[in-house]
Amino acid sequence: MRLFIDECLIGECLSSALAQEFNRSGVQSQHILVTMAVPGEPDHAVLNGCIREASVLVTENAQDFRARALAGAIDLHPGLILLPPAGRWQSASLLQAVIIHLERLGDPMRVMVDHVAEVDLSGRVRLHPLPR
Numbered sequence: 393m394r395l396f397i398d399e400c401l402i403g404e405c406l407s408s409a410l411a412q413e414f415n416r417s418g419v420q421s422q423h424i425l426v427t428m429a430v431p432g433e434p435d436h437a438v439l440n441g442c443i444r445e446a447s448v449l450v451t452e453n454a455q456d457f458r459a460r461a462l463a464g465a466i467d468l469h470p471g472l473i474l475l476p477p478a479g480r481w482q483s484a485s486l487l488q489a490v491i492i493h494l495e496r497l498g499d500p501m502r503v504m505v506d507h508v509a510e511v512d513l514s515g516r517v518r519l520h521p522l523p524r
Contacts, residue, residue, distance in 0.1 A: 393491060393500040395421040395473075396447035398438055410484055419491065422447065446470055448504050450487060452477050469522055471504025476513050486511045493517040 397411045411421040422445060442449040448471040475486050490509050494500035503519070511517045 393419050393494070394445065394447040394470075395419060395487075396438075396442040396445050396449050397421055398449060398451035398453060410480060410487075413484060414487070420447075442470060448473055448501070450475065452483075469506050470501070471506070472508045472522065473504075474508060474510045476511070478513065482513075486513075486515060489515040490517050493519070 395411070395414060414421040438451075439449065450473045452475050473487065473490050475483055475490075478486060490511050491500060494503050494509065497503045497519070506522050507519055508522055509517055509519050
C-alpha cells in the first residue's frame with residue numbers, strides 16, 4: 393500500500409515520523425513536508441501530490457475535503473483515509489486498523505480506488521465511495 397500523509401497543523405499527529413514508522417513496517421509512506429517541502433500547502437496542492445504519487449491520501453482534514461468535494465472532482469482517485477483528530481500514537485494505531493480492514497477486503501490499493509475509509513476513535517472503519 394502507498395500512503396501520502398498530510399500534515400496536521402495542530403500538534404504532531406500526522407508527522408513525518410508517522411510516515412517513517414509505516415515505511416519500517418513495509419507500507420510505502422510519504423509525508424507531505426518531505427515530498428512537497430512547504431508547510432501549509434492548500435488542499436488542492438495536497439490532492440495533486442497524492443494523485444501524482446498514486447498514493448492514498450491520509451488526512452485529519454475531513455471537513456475541507458468534504459465541504460469542497462475536492463476528492464470527488466478527480467476522475468480516478470487513489471483513495472482517501474480520514475482519521476479523527478488524535479495524538480501521534482493513536483493516529484498510528486487507527487491508521488493501522490484501517491490498513492488491516494482494507495487487507496481483509498483484498499488488495500488495499502484496489503479497494504481504495506475512488507473510495508473513502510473513515511475511522512473513528514474506537515477504531516471502527518467505514519468504507520464508502522467518494523462523493524461526486
